[in-house]
Amino acid sequence: MSSLISAADLAAALDGSSPPIVLDVSWQLGGPPGIDAYRVAHVPGAHFVDLAKELSGPHTPTGAGGRHPVPEPAAFGAAMRRYGIGPETDVVVYDAGQSVAAARAWWLLRHFGHDRVRVLDGGLGAWTAANLPVTDVVPEPAEPGTFVPRPGGTTRLDADQTAAFVAGGGVLLDARAGERFRGESEPIDAKAGHIPGAISAPATEYTHADGRFREPAEMAEYFAAKGVVPGVRVAAYCGSGATAAHEVLALHVIGVPAALYAGSWSDWISDPQRPVATGE
Structure with missing residues (x-):
């Protein structure tokens, strides 16, 4: 699917x-x-x-x-x-x-x-x-389902695992805007900058202006320029883990499995001992 x-x-x-x-x-x-x-x-x-x-x-x-x-x-x-x-x-x-x-x-x-x-x-x-209908009518509550969560369907990293991932040669993509990555602007979190060794890969660069994903071949070319090549392990992070999930989705579309540092930058800077990088 x-x-x-x-x-x-x-x-x-x-x-x-x-x-x-x-x-x-x-x-x-x-x-x-x-x-x-x-x-x-x-x-x-x-x-x-x-x-x-x-x-x-x-x-x-x-x-x-x-x-x-x-x-x-x-x-x-x-x-x-x-x-x-x-x-x-x-x-x-x-x-x-x-x-x-x-x-x-x-x-x-x-x-x-x-x-x-x-x-x-x-x-x-x-x-x-597409001229499809919308409504303001809230549907009736659904009949309760039987979903039972079983963690482990994807690879999730914590801060220590992320640091080890980069040290081990993995490609860590930062999905935030470039100015946040470089530390020039930080409108949300207490510290500006990025995880040392990360590569800037803003989510806006592999999508169209209307929010649709670009064609798989275009996305593959984009990520290849960021170091996502066969045989390389890939992970993504952002400010709080949401935009990075978007990047994991894009990678999934082109057939590249990627881990998610779910806590992302806001978790990384919660420990003042963790290093912070700025610039390109």
Whole structure:
């Protein structure tokens, strides 16, 4: 199963005999809350999922784990069952932005053992651009599903493992904007810069302006220029793990398995002893 689905193919699937469960994960850094956009317009039948509450665990006093810690299996499993997901359920996730939040949901489902999940390429914008209908009607609660989380479906790194990964010759991609990587600007986190040895690979550089992913051949060429070549191990990070999940998704589309440093920069800087690099 491909990890992306077009608006036309989703519309056809929703009209089929076994329609997928659709999750709207609209969210953007700094707000406004995604639920506001969902209440105005969403794909008919889509359930809203709150990234901060259902796709993230609680914050720690020290900041360890990052701004969006990976939720505990029990909490994530309960959330997914609430939306009717079971082991054989096809799931499509989307958001109203650049598919960053949708990629977070895609990665979490796969990490907890559910690989029957796809991201709507281009998100809600692609859906409306195709003149497909939207609604403000909130669907009835789903019949509870039977999803049981089984961690380990993807490779997840912590800070120490990430440091060892770089030291061992792995390619660590930083999905944030270039100015944040270089330490020229840091609007969110307490320190500016990047993990020593990381390579800047902003998520905006392998997507179209409308949020759709570029063709696989284009993406493969882009990542090859960043050192992603056969035989090299790859991992990604960002500020809090969401945009990096988008980068892991892009790599998955071109057939490259990649680990995710889930805590990302916000976790890395929670320990003042960890080194910080700036510049190119």
